[in-house]
Amino acid sequence: xxxxxxxxxxxxxxxxxxxxxxxxxxxxxxxxxxxxxxxxxxxxxxxxxxxxxxxxxxxxxxxxxxxxxxxxxxxxxxxxxxxxxxxxxxxxxxxxxxxxxxxxxxxxxxxxxxxxxxxxxxxxxxxxxxxxxxxxxxxxxxxxxxxxxxxxxxxxxxxxxxxxxxxxxxxxxxxxxxxxxxxxxxxxxxxxxxxxxxxxxxxxxxxxxxxxxxxxxxxxxxxxxxxxxxxxxxxxxxxxxxxxxxxxxxxxxxxxxxxxxxxxxxxxxxxxxxxxxxxxxxxxxxxxxxxxxxxxxxxxxxxxxxxxxxxxxx
Amino acid sequence: xxxxxxxxxxxxxxxxxxxxxxxxxxxxxxxxxxxxxxxxxxxxxxxxxxxxxxxxxxxxxxxxxxxxxxxxxxxxxxxxxxxxxxxxxxxxxxxxxxxxxxxxxxxxxxxxxxxxxxxxxxxxxxxxxxxxxxxxxxxxxxxxxxxxxxxxxxxxxxxxxxxxxxxxxxxxxxxxxxxxxxxxxxxxxxxxxxxxxxxxxxxxxxxxxxxxxxxxxxxxxxxxxxxxxxxxxxxxxxxxxxxxxxxxxxxxxxxxxxxxxxxxxxxxxxxxxxxxxxxxxxxxxxxxxxxxxxxxxxxxxxxxxxxxxxxxxxxxxxxxxxxxxxxxxxxxxxxxxxxxxxxxxxxxxxxxxxxxxxxxxxxxxxxxxxxxxxxxxxxxxxxxxxx
Numbered sequence: 001x002x003x004x005x006x007x008x009x010x011x012x013x014x015x016x017x018x019x020x021x022x023x024x025x026x027x028x029x030x031x032x033x034x035x036x037x038x039x040x041x042x043x044x045x046x047x048x049x050x051x052x053x054x055x056x057x058x059x060x061x062x063x064x065x066x067x068x069x070x071x072x073x074x075x076x077x078x079x080x081x082x083x084x085x086x087x088x089x090x091x092x093x094x095x096x097x098x099x100x101x102x103x104x105x106x107x108x109x110x111x112x113x114x115x116x117x118x119x120x121x122x123x124x125x126x127x128x129x130x131x132x133x134x135x136x137x138x139x140x141x142x143x144x145x146x147x148x149x150x151x152x153x154x155x156x157x158x159x160x161x162x163x164x165x166x167x168x169x170x171x172x173x174x175x176x177x178x179x180x181x182x183x184x185x186x187x188x189x190x191x192x193x194x195x196x197x198x199x200x201x202x203x204x205x206x207x208x209x210x211x212x213x214x215x216x217x218x219x220x221x222x223x224x225x226x227x228x229x230x231x232x233x234x235x236x237x238x239x240x241x242x243x244x245x246x247x248x249x250x251x252x253x254x255x256x257x258x259x260x261x262x263x264x265x266x267x268x269x270x271x272x273x274x275x276x277x278x279x280x281x282x283x284x285x286x287x288x289x290x291x292x293x294x295x296x297x298x299x300x301x302x303x304x305x306x307x308x309x310x311x312x313x314x
Numbered sequence: 315x316x317x318x319x320x321x322x323x324x325x326x327x328x329x330x331x332x333x334x335x336x337x338x339x340x341x342x343x344x345x346x347x348x349x350x351x352x353x354x355x356x357x358x359x360x361x362x363x364x365x366x367x368x369x370x371x372x373x374x375x376x377x378x379x380x381x382x383x384x385x386x387x388x389x390x391x392x393x394x395x396x397x398x399x400x401x402x403x404x405x406x407x408x409x410x411x412x413x414x415x416x417x418x419x420x421x422x423x424x425x426x427x428x429x430x431x432x433x434x435x436x437x438x439x440x441x442x443x444x445x446x447x448x449x450x451x452x453x454x455x456x457x458x459x460x461x462x463x464x465x466x467x468x469x470x471x472x473x474x475x476x477x478x479x480x481x482x483x484x485x486x487x488x489x490x491x492x493x494x495x496x497x498x499x500x501x502x503x504x505x506x507x508x509x510x511x512x513x514x515x516x517x518x519x520x521x522x523x524x525x526x527x528x529x530x531x532x533x534x535x536x537x538x539x540x541x542x543x544x545x546x547x548x549x550x551x552x553x554x555x556x557x558x559x560x561x562x563x564x565x566x567x568x569x570x571x572x573x574x575x576x577x578x579x580x581x582x583x584x585x586x587x588x589x590x591x592x593x594x595x596x597x598x599x600x601x602x603x604x605x606x607x608x609x610x611x612x613x614x615x616x617x618x619x620x621x622x623x624x625x626x627x628x629x630x631x632x633x634x635x636x637x638x639x640x641x642x643x644x645x646x647x648x649x650x651x652x653x654x655x656x657x658x659x660x661x662x663x664x665x666x667x668x669x670x671x672x673x674x675x676x677x678x679x680x681x682x683x684x685x686x687x688x689x690x691x692x693x694x695x696x697x698x699x700x701x
Contacts, residue, residue, distance in 0.1 A: 210409060212405050212406075212407070212409040213409050213411060213412075215376050215396070215403075215405070215409065216403070216405055216409040216410075216411070217411075217422070218375075218376070218395065218396040218397050219374060219375075219376070219396050219397070219401070219402055219403045219405075219469075220397075220402065220422045220423035220426060220468070220469075220472070221397045221398075221423050221426040221427050221472070222397055222422075222426045223397055226426060230422075231411060231413075234413045235411075235412070235413055237413075
């Protein structure tokens with residue numbers, strides 16, 4: 001056997017035994033290739049995901065103070081206390097993220113549909129425009145929204161002139177004659193920041209649909225609207241599911257938008273975790289909140305995927 | 315006649331008047347007049363890019379004609395979108411809805427027309443294509459042949475005036491294709507709907523269709539029954555694309571009688587005047603054609619046994635390949651070129667080996683005459699590729 005213990009060096013390997021009789025067993029080196037390819041990713045996950053997770057889990061079960069030091073005491077009550085105290089922020093996070101996700105879907109679907117099916121030679125230009133915001137930092141873009149929605153700015157001025165803010169204030173999503181430091185501002189920021197994460201998977205799944213399926217539906221007496229409802233939309237479900245997950249999950253944990261565009265009344269759970277870690281220095285509570293958020297998102301996502309039943313669509 | 319069905323239920327005439335399609339400066343279909351009679355099995359045959367699929371798509375309403383009109387059963391439907399036309403299509407690669415099961419795929423058209431109880435019709439249709447037990451499977455769980463039958467059922471269940479088939483058998487292997495050809499022909503006879511079938515496979519077109527229109531470069535070269543097209547091609551393209559033809563450049567030496575006399579490679583050939591597609595006068599050029607299987611070979615030693623009155627050309631065997639039912643010879647005839655000859659394997663002459671001198675001969679009435687102004691090899695490569 002020519003199998004060696006050293007891993008295959010990178011780069012193309014000349015096949016050394018072209019005349020050798022067919023081997024019954026794959027050489028050990030060949031069988032190991034998948035594991036070698038997985039290794040960098042696994043290492044990365046172990047160091048930057050699994051290890052911190054274990055560390056956070058242990059932190060969440062500690063008690064003590066910064067001065068006396070923290071010890072693992074299996075104090076599970078931290079979880080209940082955290083939940084009891086911060087449940088409004090949890091609910092708010094889920095609500096803001098859900099509204100932002102729905103808005104992203106409503107804005108992103110027509111956009112992705114247009115780019116994938118109607119844009120023709122403008123397709124690439126439009127795709128670049130969708131991705132362009134990533135060229136600047138998330139933080140800068142959110143700060144820009146602070147300027148856009150500023151109290152004396154033209155947007156708020158126009159909304160006031162049109163009495164839109166009277167309506168939204170009556171609905172409780174703005175306050176008085178301003179937009180900043182209201183739920184509307186935070187949701188706007190979330191929607192804006194996560195829109196590309198909705199558009200990209202939607203675009204991919206719409207673009208993959210065989211155009212002959214649209215023709216076949218039309219040929220079988222479906223009007224354009226029916227074709228969309230019965231063929232295009234169901235076939236784009238993988239994109240809808242992926243897009244909503246990619247929007248909802250980071251939006252639920254986000255704290256930048258609430259920090260920059262909201263007030264203390266719009267604090268999301270991300271803000272609480274951040275301040276527990278960095279300001280209050282109550283590490284166990286911060287870690288427990290992180291785990292509760294993770295578990296909640298995991299549960300919601302599992303339920304959602306079960307419901308949307310996308311495994312049939314691949 | 316015992317037939318009591320109204321013309322609508324047995325399919326309507328398709329009438330294309332001056333229909334054409336241009337994309338920018340490219341003309342896919344030149345102005346075309348075509349009438350497809352109700353209840354017929356009509357094939358549009360041609361190589362890829364000849365405009366056959368574009369023509370089909372204009373009938374379906376998936377492509378808007380640049381000029382001209384489409385009539386279905388006497389009604390001008392040119393301006394109607396596909397979903398308002400009583401026409402259904404079996405798409406190339408079937409275009410089955412991957413998110414719906416077989417039952418729902420077949421029921422799709424009925425449901426769109428607001429028919430409530432679809433189950434009896436769908437089950438009947440699935441039985442017709444022998445897929446009853448597959449009703450709850452998804453398309454991707456079916457084989458190519460089964461998917462093809464679903465596509466046919468999904469279209470036929472709507473009782474269209476015309477069923478359009480766009481290369482429906484292109485994705486199947488040869489054996490299954492033969493089987494499906496007969497199957498489709500059976501279904502067409504059973505339901506009596508007009509079938510318009512687009513194909514690049516000349517054998518498929520000839521097996522299935524009552525009438526074949528051979529298309530080339532956006533025009534119909536010739537239209538007729540398969541046997542008529544094969545025995546009496548009107549152009550070199552048809553002669554070469556449908557099967558194989560020997561085309562011999564010849565000079566007309568005598569015209570006016572029942573037979574034309576032609577001179578080619580020092581020999582005199584007879585061509586019945588009625589089988590000549592071009593006005594021939596003495597001194598002019600024509601292309602004399604004959605199908606390879608119409609030609610018989612005699613070894614030079616037996617030249618005396620060639621029946622009197624046969625057209626004959628003398629040459630040498632260049633190549634002989636035995637392919638089971640027949641032997642295909644290539645005969646090199648000085649002054650004429652290469653002649654292709656298919657001899658049935660009954661009493662093969664062992665002396666006809668490469669190099670042997672031989673007389674190729676055939677009945678004058680098997681000769682056809684074509685205009686010499688055409689490209690002598692038009693469609694030859696395409697025909698071989700498609701076969």
